[in-house]
Amino acid sequence: MKARDLCAAFPTVRLTTPAIDAARLLASADLPGLIVVDDDGRPLTILAGTEVLRMAVPGYVLEDPALAGVVDEAAADVFLRALDERAVAECLPREHRELPVVGADATVLEIAALMARTHSPVVAVVNPAEGMLGAITLDALMDRLVVGRGEGGETRSGESEDPR
């Protein structure tokens, strides 16, 4: 069981992707964040879902949450308007978060150690020749470690796209 066997397709965005598209991707999938890639498809960092939220919540509400009650009914509109014309680059913290990366041959325990050390629930799997193969989520790893102990090959159906 190596990284290549555990990894699955994972949505990516670029620094120039509209923030609203990132929000839609996050909403449509149950993910802790999105992987930000450069123009060559190499992973740069991870965009946490809470960072998109921070961009979407008006500054006056972040500073004084009591004001949030006033604008309740139009929350979705307030949110979407705030994301309009912003890009992913503006959502990211100034210091980019480290996105852990492993090679296709990394073992389950190596991946677990990396996630534990970096506190990241996502690890990108990269192959020098092919670029990013996909990513491994904490959930997929836990499934393998706790539930799928046997080598019976029960893969997470519906998610894996056999990235190689």
Add this chain to the structure above:
Amino acid sequence: MKARDLCAAFPTVRLTTPAIDAARLLASADLPGLIVVDDDGRPLTILAGTEVLRMAVPGYVLEDPALAGVVDEAAADVFLRALDERAVAECLPREHRELPVVGADATVLEIAALMARTHSPVVAVVNPAEGMLGAITLDALMDRLVVGRGEGGETRSGESEDPR
């Protein structure tokens, strides 16, 4: 749309819950973590999935990931053995992470602001009279803000247990 309408049942553990049970809960649900409650069911903190992993990865691997390759085949066994006889309390960081809490009447924007400020993808919903009603995940909030704009009342079927 208030916190009570968005919140759904969320798995909880206690400080004395066996770590292996926490790992199984995390593996069975696609969650960023588990809410740790006290003996009265009041939320104390959140146990991140990566913290359970950290407890499960042998210390020598955390210190020198290169050693992970040696024990690959038995990863699940190594993992489960490490969790054996540990409790949730031992997995938690010394400084408990703040678990954001809102009342049942909090607005969508208040919840969004709280998640954004605390970088927490989970907010517990508490009612003084009834204790913890459930929790709101970033994913549920994003669904509401980006997808479920209308007041058509499309709830996330299969998750909500109508906590009141």
